[in-house]
Amino acid sequence: MAQAVEKSVVEREVALARQRTTRWSQTLGPWVPWLLIGGFAAWSAVARTDQFVVGVIVGSLYGLAAVGLTLIYGIARVSHFAHGDVMMFAAYLAFFALTGAVVGSQTGDVVFPFHLGQLPGATEPIWRFSFGYGLVLAILIGATLAVPVLLAIDRFVYQPLLRRGSSTAILAVASLGVAISMRGVMLLIWGPTGRRYVGGIRTTVDIPGLPRIVADQFFIMLAAGVLATAAYVVLYRTRLGTAMRAMADNADLARASGIDIAATRRWTWVVGGGLTAAAGCLLALQSQLSPELGFILLLPIFASAILGGIGSPHGAFLGGLIVGVVGEVAVGLGVISPGYKMAVIFVMLIAVILLRPRGLLGAQS
Amino acid sequence: MMTEHAPVLAADRLTSGYGEVPIVRDVSIRVGHDEIVTIIGPNGAGKSTLLKSVFGYLPAWHGRVLVAGDDVTGLTPEKLVRRGLAYVPQTNNVFPRLTIRENLAMGGFTLTNGVKDRIDWVFELFPVLAERPRERAGRLSGGQRQTLALARALMLEPVILLLDEPSASLSPKMVETVFASVIEINRRGTAVLMVEQNARRALAISHRGYVLANGENRLEGSGSELLESDEVRRLYLGE
Amino acid sequence: MTRRGNLLAIVIVALITAFLVGLPLLRTGSISSVVSFLVPSLATMAIFAIVCIGLNVQWGYTGIFNFGVVGFFMVGAYTAAIVTKSPADGQFATYIGGLGDALAAVPLPGAGAWLPFLVAIIAAAALSAALALPLAWPIVRLREDYLAIALIGAAEVLRRIATEERWLVNGSRGLGGIPRPLAGWVNADAYNYVFLLIVVVLLLLVYVLVDRGIRSPWGRVLRAIREDEDATAAAGKDVVAFKLQGFVLGAAIMGAAGALFAFQQGAVSPETFTHFFGTFIFWAMLIAGGSGNMVGTIVGVYVIWGLWSTTLQLQGFDLPAFVEGRIPHLRDTLVGVIIVVVLLVNPRGLVPERARVSRWLDRRVAAMRRSEAAGD
Numbered sequence: 008m009a010q011a012v013e014k015s016v017v018e019r020e021v022a023l024a025r026q027r028t029t030r031w032s033q034t035l036g037p038w039v040p041w042l043l044i045g046g047f048a049a050w051s052a053v054a055r056t057d058q059f060v061v062g063v064i065v066g067s068l069y070g071l072a073a074v075g076l077t078l079i080y081g082i083a084r085v086s087h088f089a090h091g092d093v094m095m096f097a098a099y100l101a102f103f104a105l106t107g108a109v110v111g112s113q114t115g116d117v118v119f120p121f122h123l124g125q126l127p128g129a130t131e132p133i134w135r136f137s138f139g140y141g142l143v144l145a146i147l148i149g150a151t152l153a154v155p156v157l158l159a160i161d162r163f164v165y166q167p168l169l170r171r172g173s174s175t176a177i178l179a180v181a182s183l184g185v186a187i188s189m190r191g192v193m194l195l196i197w198g199p200t201g202r203r204y205v206g207g208i209r210t211t212v213d214i215p216g217l218p219r220i221v222a223d224q225f226f227i228m229l230a231a232g233v234l235a236t237a238a239y240v241v242l243y244r245t246r247l248g249t250a251m252r253a254m255a256d257n258a259d260l261a262r263a264s265g266i267d268i269a270a271t272r273r274w275t276w277v278v279g280g281g282l283t284a285a286a287g288c289l290l291a292l293q294s295q296l297s298p299e300l301g302f303i304l305l306l307p308i309f310a311s312a313i314l315g316g317i318g319s320p321h322g323a324f325l326g327g328l329i330v331g332v333v334g335e336v337a338v339g340l341g342v343i344s345p346g347y348k349m350a351v352i353f354v355m356l357i358a359v360i361l362l363r364p365r366g367l368l369g370a371q372s
Numbered sequence: 373m374m375t376e377h378a379p380v381l382a383a384d385r386l387t388s389g390y391g392e393v394p395i396v397r398d399v400s401i402r403v404g405h406d407e408i409v410t411i412i413g414p415n416g417a418g419k420s421t422l423l424k425s426v427f428g429y430l431p432a433w434h435g436r437v438l439v440a441g442d443d444v445t446g447l448t449p450e451k452l453v454r455r456g457l458a459y460v461p462q463t464n465n466v467f468p469r470l471t472i473r474e475n476l477a478m479g480g481f482t483l484t485n486g487v488k489d490r491i492d493w494v495f496e497l498f499p500v501l502a503e504r505p506r507e508r509a510g511r512l513s514g515g516q517r518q519t520l521a522l523a524r525a526l527m528l529e530p531v532i533l534l535l536d537e538p539s540a541s542l543s544p545k546m547v548e549t550v551f552a553s554v555i556e557i558n559r560r561g562t563a564v565l566m567v568e569q570n571a572r573r574a575l576a577i578s579h580r581g582y583v584l585a586n587g588e589n590r591l592e593g594s595g596s597e598l599l600e601s602d603e604v605r606r607l608y609l610g611e
Numbered sequence: 612m613t614r615r616g617n618l619l620a621i622v623i624v625a626l627i628t629a630f631l632v633g634l635p636l637l638r639t640g641s642i643s644s645v646v647s648f649l650v651p652s653l654a655t656m657a658i659f660a661i662v663c664i665g666l667n668v669q670w671g672y673t674g675i676f677n678f679g680v681v682g683f684f685m686v687g688a689y690t691a692a693i694v695t696k697s698p699a700d701g702q703f704a705t706y707i708g709g710l711g712d713a714l715a716a717v718p719l720p721g722a723g724a725w726l727p728f729l730v731a732i733i734a735a736a737a738l739s740a741a742l743a744l745p746l747a748w749p750i751v752r753l754r755e756d757y758l759a760i761a762l763i764g765a766a767e768v769l770r771r772i773a774t775e776e777r778w779l780v781n782g783s784r785g786l787g788g789i790p791r792p793l794a795g796w797v798n799a800d801a802y803n804y805v806f807l808l809i810v811v812v813l814l815l816l817v818y819v820l821v822d823r824g825i826r827s828p829w830g831r832v833l834r835a836i837r838e839d840e841d842a843t844a845a846a847g848k849d850v851v852a853f854k855l856q857g858f859v860l861g862a863a864i865m866g867a868a869g870a871l872f873a874f875q876q877g878a879v880s881p882e883t884f885t886h887f888f889g890t891f892i893f894w895a896m897l898i899a900g901g902s903g904n905m906v907g908t909i910v911g912v913y914v915i916w917g918l919w920s921t922t923l924q925l926q927g928f929d930l931p932a933f934v935e936g937r938i939p940h941l942r943d944t945l946v947g948v949i950i951v952v953v954l955l956v957n958p959r960g961l962v963p964e965r966a967r968v969s970r971w972l973d974r975r976v977a978a979m980r981r982s983e984a985a986g987d
Contacts (some may be wrong), residue, residue, distance in 0.1 A: 058546045086756040088678065112932035164951055176676050177954060179756055180898065183678060184950030187891045191944025194938055246477070249470065259429065263461070264524065265453035265482040302886050305610040305765055309760040319469070346775045351765035360757050361749050 008052050040367060044329060051336045056218045058339035059332055064224050065293060066311075067231035068286045070324035073311035074238055075283030081255030081318040086179040088140015089186035091304030093153060093280065096189050096288025098296050099197055101288045102204055105141055110198035123148075135210040135222035142204055146230075146288040153284035156242075157247025157276045160185055186302060193277075193298040201297040223347040226291050234285055235324060241278055242320050255318050298348055306349055307334070310356040316369025325367065330355060378441030379404050380532045380563045381426070381457070386435035387586075388425035390408030394433065395421040397587045401565075403532060404579075405485055408554065408564040410595070411609055412571040413584035420462065420536050422584065426565075427459045427534055429454050429496040440531070454482055456531030462540055465521035472501050475520055477507050479527030487527075494523045495557070497556070515546035526562070533557060535566035540574065551577055571608045575599045620910060620961040627917035634924040650803045651875070652920050654655050657810040660912045661817050663896050664905055665864030668821060671903035673857035674840070675747070675755055679762030681889025682769045683862045686742060687735035687869020688879045689773065691787040692733035695874075704781045711790060721796070730790035732813075732870045739866025743859045751858065752851045766886065774881040785880020791872050810871055817864060818905055823858075833857050837903070842881065885905040885966045887943060892919070895946040901960025910962050 050060045051080055067247055072094055079087045087093075103109070106124030124130050129141030164185060212222045242248035254261040254271050294300070311330045314323025330352055337343065337351040361364065382402040388396035396418040403409045403483050411419050424430050426437055428449045436445045439596055440454045449459065469473050480487045495502035498519050509520055518538060525533055538554065539547040547570065555577055558564050568574035575595045583591035583604060591601065598604050631652070635645045660686060669675050670783055677683075686837055693708030714730055715723030750758045774783045797805045810928045824830050832853050835843045873879050883889075892915060900911020922942040952958060 045673075086759070088759070110936075114935055143704065164955065167955060170956075173954075173958070174674075176670075176674055176755055177958065179676055180894065181951055181954050182945045183891070183894060184898075184954065186943055187887070187947025188951060190805055190887075191940055191947055191948070194940035194943060199940075246481070249474050249477060250481060253470055253474075254465045256469050257464050259449075260461065260465060260467060261478070262429075262449040263427070263453065263459045264478045265450050265528070266478065267450055299885075302763070304766045306767060310764075313757065313760075344775050346771050346960050347768075349764070350768045350771055353761075357750075357761060358834060360753060360761065364753050364757070 009126070017059045021116060040363065044367075048332065051332060055235060055336050055339055058335040059152055060218055060220060061224070062332030062335035063328060064220075064228050064331070065290075065326040065335065067235065067324075068227070068290045068327070069311045069331050071231060071234055071238070071286035071305045072283045072290075072308045073323035073327045075279035075281075076308055077312045077315070077317055077320060077323040078251065078255070078257070078275050078279035080281075080312070082159065082251055082258075083165065083272055084169065084175070084177055084178070085161075088179055088182040088305060089160075089189060090283060090308055092186040092193075092301035093157065093283055094187040094290060094304055095285030095296065095301035096156070096193060096300060097149045097287040098291035099149075100152045101142075101145040101292070102197070102202060102296055104148040104152075105145035107206060109196050130205070136226055137207055137209050137223055142292075143268035145204070146292075147286065149288045150281055150285040152281050153287075154277050155249020157280040157284075158273060161276050171319045174259055174315070179293040185213065190298050190301055193301075197296075197298070199298060203295050204292060222344050227293055230289055231286075237280070238278070238282055238320070238324075247271075247274055248278075251278070252320070259353045303349065306356065307331075307352050310352050310359070312358045312366075313356065314366055316366025319366065322366055322368030376607050377491055378438065380440055380533055381414060382438040384436040384438060385423070385435045386425060386437065387424070388421060388430050389433070390421075390430070395587050396425060398435070399584065399587070399589055401582050401589075401592075402419060403563050403565045405563060406558065406561065407579045408558050408566070408577060409586055410571075410578040410581045411565070411567045412569075412574065412581060412598075412604075413590070417584040418587035423459070423536050423565070423567055425516070427457060437577055440603045448489040454576065455526065456528075458525035458528060458530035458532070459522045459534040460536060460538065462536040465517075466509040466512075466517050466524065469508060471508055472520060473505040473507045474514075475524050476501075476527055479524035490527055490529075494526055498553070507594065515542055517551065518542060518546070519553065522550070522557070526557065530562055532563040532565060534562060534587075537567055537569060539568065539570045543545050547573065571604070572599065623914055623961060624910060627914050627921070630921040630924075631917050638924065638927050647803070652916070653877060654803070654807045654810050656912050657807070657814045658868050658875065658918045659893065659896065659916055660870065660909045661810075661815055661868035662865050662893050663908045663912050664814075664817055664821055664898075665861040665868065666893050666897050667861075667902055667905060667908045668864065670897060671863035671908075672825065672830070672837055673851050673854045673861075674837050675751065675854060675858050676759050677762050677858075677861070677891060678759045678894075679766035680886050680893050681762075681864060681886055682762065683739045683743065683865040684869040684872070684889050685766075685773065685879075685884040686739050687768060687866030688873035688876075688884070689729075689780050689786070689867070689869075690735040690738050691731040691870030691873040693780065693880050695727040695732050695790050696786065696788065699781075701983065704784070704786065705778050706781050706786060707779055716959070718725060724793050724795045727790070728870075728874065732867050735870035736863040736867040739869070740863040741861045743862030747855055747858045751854055756822050763886075764772030766890065770881055770884060775886070783881055785878060785882070787878040789877050789879070791874050792875065804855055806875065810875075813867075813871065817867075821860075821864075822905065829853075829856075834903075873924045887946075892916075895949050898950045899960060901962045907960050907962030911960065913944070914961070915949070918942070 021309070040309060044222055051062075051137050073089065076087055076090050090182045103122070107119035107124065109119070110118040110119040111316050123141040123145050126141060129139050129144075131139045133139055164181055166177060168181055201216075203302075209221045209223055212225060213219055214225060251274065252262065252264045253264070254266060254268060258268060266314050307330050311326035312323045313326070314329060315324065315326030333355060334348045338345045338348050343351070380400040383400055385398045385400055387397050388392055394586060399418070399422055401409070401411070401422075411422065413419050421430065426446050428451070433446050436443055438444065439452070439457065444452060444455060447455070461505075467478060470478065473491065476491045477487055480490050484492065495505075500516060500525055501520060509517065512520060522538070529598055535554070538550050542550060551573060554564055554566070575598050578595040580594050581592065582589065585599065591598065591603065591609045593601065622984075627882045632645060632651065635644070635648045639645065662680065666677060666680060669677050693706050694714075695711045696706070696709050697712050698709035699706045710730070713728045714727040742765075745759060746761060750761055773780055776782060780786060781982055791802065791806065792809060793805055794802060825833070831918060832843065832848050835846075835848070836853055837851050840850055876883070896911040897908060899914055900913070901907030901908065919942060922938050926938055
């Protein structure tokens with residue numbers, strides 16, 4: 008009898024202890040990733056400022072493209088493996104608008120007579136940038152022209168497949184086919200050699216509160232900021248944007264609310280595709296234009312979207328910043344070769360998939 | 373309750389289903405102005421399927437759907453919303469990542485103006501929602517979520533509200549609240565067509581009811597008639 | 612298979628054959644040079660057919676879309692290289708392994724001609740499988756598109772490792788001088804024929820083994836999973852375990868094919884294994900031929916690689932430089948366009964799968980659909 012009582016006391020103690028731990032992990036659990044991220048961000052901002060800033064710049068571009076990816080996945084229901092090639096394609100369109108150059112026979116470019124570079128003063132460098140207002144216009148044109156291409160691909164490839172009731176897997180394979188085709192078109196028109204919008208040396212600038220960065224990067228930072236703000240306003244402050252998020256949440260209920268899902272789908276390609284294309288144009292300014300880059304870009308972009316939580320636009324942008332900063336800072340430590348930046352991002356992707364598959368801001372299901 | 377005009381909503385010998393399997397066969401129902409009508413029936417009777425095909429999620433294989441006498445067969449849900457229908461699914465009936473206010477704004481998507489006034493009107497009807505309008509719907513409790521789902525559907529002042537098992541998986545107290553809301557909604561001039569497992573409670577507040585079995589009409593009558601019918605008591609009320 | 616589908620497949624195969632034989636004949640005018648062009652090309656096709664059978668086991672039977680084929684193909688090729696080569700001299704080349712001499716010294720009849728190669732193929736398959744399992748195991752139960760992006764990432768990382776790590780596989784210089792199986796037994800002129808024979812025999816072996824496997828109860832479950840995962844799970848099958856087995860088996864087959872590729876090429880380098888060459892064309896072959904059956908897969912390999920070789924042949928003609936420089940890119944574009952067009956026009960490919968899934972699943976699915984639909 009006494010033994011039985013003792014046992015029950017022990018059991019109760021154990022149960023209480025267990026309860027305490029659960030409560031502890033429940034209160035703290037959700038904060039652990041944020042503490043880690045905040046800590047890392049703070050440390051790297053102070054100790055590795057140079058890489059941190061470059062990481063933020065590259066990461067904001069990953070983030071913008073990831074917002075596009077997450078919208079297209081959530082609303083258009085396509086796992087879009089052509090996303091990276093869309094970015095590159097838009098960059099080439101911008102390049103073409105600026106220079107009018109396509110690859111000719113074997114060696115040398117053929118230059119079309121009408122291009123932005125011909126406008127008076129268009130290539131005259133603004134401030135310390137390596138480019139003039141021509142490139143700014145070209146980027147706008149490149150991002151804009153990519154949108155009808157995406158709309159056509161959706162109309163003639165993805166939508167017919169969806170109507171037929173194809174699985175997500177079939178759509179993913181179809182988007183791979185689109186990616187390969189786009190890559191081929193870029194090779195056909197502009198050739199396999201990497202290109203830059205503008206040749207020449209890049210000047211660095213000193214901006215108060217920032218480490219010494221290339222002036223062009225400052226432009227990218229500003230442009231990404233403008234785009235992110237615009238995306239935020241459209242998605243969170245307009246009726247259209249709310250409808251897009253509603254459709255991503257629950258397409259059937261969106262229909263029951265009278266939302267025109269076909270139109271919303273088209274707008275998704277306009278908004279998400281436009282952001283992606285603009286990010287691609289800017290990324291090409293940061294690194295270069297190359298048809299081979301598109302497919303490899305899928306890794307950081309998907310990693311950003313999954314880290315942020317698929318379906319969450321602001322999560323995707325945050326995910327992009329984290330992926331960008333971690334990638335830059337990790338190779339900046341000098342322990343591993345810069346060639347392994349993608350490997351670092353790969354490890355992050357796997358870690359997120361394993362530890363928190365719904366991402367940082369993903370919906371709990 | 374007989375109406376001089378055409379009923380707000382009628383299904384006329386409707387057949388529908390998934391793939392190649394008909395779930396609903398030759399079912400006819402009608403809902404008059406200001407009525408609450410309940411469809412009861414055993415599991416698998418095709419009640420929810422009937423609601424989904426009336427609301428255009430599923431195509432009608434045969435038969436017609438009429439709204440105020442107009443043939444609306446084959447119209448999509450987004451079109452039917454503009455005809456004064458509103459539908460609350462049993463599950464997934466809110467936008468979880470949107471705030472309460474955004475959910476309501478989406479409910480009023482087709483309104484060109486006056487969304488804000490309408491949201492205030494809904495907040496007055498459901499004060500619990502007005503407490504935290506910026507809370508995400510995914511964080512609400514089951515009862516609050518159901519309330520929000522009803523509120524979202526009311527944003528367009530529908531002529532008729534279709535409810536799929538509004539009391540499912542709610543606590544008894546919340547069931548009372550939800551049914552009270554249904555009565556209140558009806559009192560303010562919206563007809564209600566609902567599908568319910570909780571047959572006794574639903575019939576008690578209904579003007580009329582239909583019993584569906586095996587996807588076909590079995591019985592129909594006023595709420596109290598059905599409650600007192602031997603067959604209904606034996607089969608669906610477990611007496 | 613419908614008669615019309617049959618006819619189309621025959622017409623396309625005939626066209627490709629006409630190009631494959633006709634173009635070199637037109638260019639050189641001699642039958643013997645046509646044969647000397649065709650024999651290595653056929654060997655390549657046989658190797659690629661093995662890769663595609665592996666991919667077909669993964670996609671056609673488990674629904675996992677592996678966009679990182681190049682990773683497994685490359686690991687197989689590099690494994691074969693470091694198993695069969697002599698130890699590294701440390702001066703011009705550094706790499707691990709180099710077991711060729713040790714294996715040749717094993718006291719078995721004629722060991723040097725075959726043993727290192729047999730070991731290499733087995734090691735390539737094993738390493739490929741060993742890589743596939745930890746990658747897929749945690750992810751496959753989540754979502755297939757997550758696995759696909761993880762596999763792209765893994766392939767990219769493997770390519771980077773091959774480029775960066777000089778000590779491991781000689782970095783970007785790659786590994787040359789890979790010995791060839793049975794090379795000591797035949798004279799150099801006839802070797803291409805012998806190699807073709809070896810790869811065709813291995814292709815048949817893989818074909819028969821996989822065919823047996825797919826017809827076994829194990830394979831029936833795999834096909835059932837593809838048709839309806841939920842119903843199969845409801846029938847009490849551990850879907851995740853079966854999918855993993857299919858995925859790992861597919862990866863092992865790709866690894867083995869990589870080994871054969873290394874023997875054929877005689878050299879491997881990170882440049883060879885691009886995403887395009889190592890992943891995209893295999894997908895085009897699989898989709899063009901019709902996934903889910905191996906005859907279709909082999910027809911797909913023949914058609915796509917036939918087109919590929921044909922475009923190579925075109926470069927031998929006197930074409931305007933503007934066109935000639937673009938032929939490879941046109942070919943690349945075509946690979947993508949074929950995937951999209953086949954999915955849109957005839958998703959079942961040139962040779963659609965004949966058999967429906969087992970009848971027990973049909974019944975289960977029908978029953979489940981009914982109860983699900985009526986579950987209101």
